[in-house]
Amino acid sequence: MKQRPIDDTLDSCDELARTLAEIDVGGVLHETASAVSAGTRASFLRRSLGAAAGVGALLTATDAEAATTAATKNDVAILQFDLVLEYLQAGLYTEAERLDALTPTTLAWARVVGAHERAHVRAIKGLLGRKTVPSPSFDYRNVTSSEQAFIKTAVAFEDLTAALLKWQAPRLDSRSIVAAVVTLHSVETRHAAWIRHIVGLEPATTAFDKPASQRKMAELIDSTHFVASKARVARKAQPPYSG
Numbered sequence: 001m002k003q004r005p006i007d008d009t010l011d012s013c014d015e016l017a018r019t020l021a022e023i024d025v026g027g028v029l030h031e032t033a034s035a036v037s038a039g040t041r042a043s044f045l046r047r048s049l050g051a052a053a054g055v056g057a058l059l060t061a062t063d064a065e066a067a068t069t070a071a072t073k074n075d076v077a078i079l080q081f082d083l084v085l086e087y088l089q090a091g092l093y094t095e096a097e098r099l100d101a102l103t104p105t106t107l108a109w110a111r112v113v114g115a116h117e118r119a120h121v122r123a124i125k126g127l128l129g130r131k132t133v134p135s136p137s138f139d140y141r142n143v144t145s146s147e148q149a150f151i152k153t154a155v156a157f158e159d160l161t162a163a164l165l166k167w168q169a170p171r172l173d174s175r176s177i178v179a180a181v182v183t184l185h186s187v188e189t190r191h192a193a194w195i196r197h198i199v200g201l202e203p204a205t206t207a208f209d210k211p212a213s214q215r216k217m218a219e220l221i222d223s224t225h226f227v228a229s230k231a232r233v234a235r236k237a238q239p240p241y242s243g
Helices: 012-021 028-033 044-048 051-059 065-068 072-098 106-131 147-171 175-199 215-222
Strands: none
Touching: 072 106, 072 147, 072 175, 072 215, 106 147, 106 175, 147 175, 147 215
């Protein structure tokens, strides 16, 4: 049965801002965002030409190989930003699975999406190699045990990530990394559409998607409190996800 208690308004950055005011990275994303060059680099199409052939090897590269792939500071800063965001997403799904407080329907898709997000964490860490940043500890409070709060947060995260990756792609310097990031983008957009369909929201509310900048995304979530300085005890003494 479809659920419709969620307001179907998560289709723009302004609406995402209101939803994401309830979630956080406590300045972590803002810090990594500031390291990224604001200027748009050369044409995305030109830099993407021929890159697809190396995607499989990139995502399974050793740390030493991956470290040489992310050659520029700009690429490293973008990937570090994405890694923190993926930590945050993977943690949300992982804790929801551990607490087992959501409905069977919601837990079923959360397990699928959570497995993908954990795979994304591993892939980005592989791309960064020695420049990987550690995961902070997260305190999701009651979001991972509240059905409607979890669904609304998950939809916002997937919409946010798809918009963010769209903004990042033409700003990456390495064609191989562009190709790898594009493979993540397509999965995130499928997540967003799939979850929306399951919970009774329109998979797409406009004919064209707008990108969302890294700095804007960091600012949207900077005032919330999902990142904890210390790991806190979740519902029924179950430990929260800490990376």
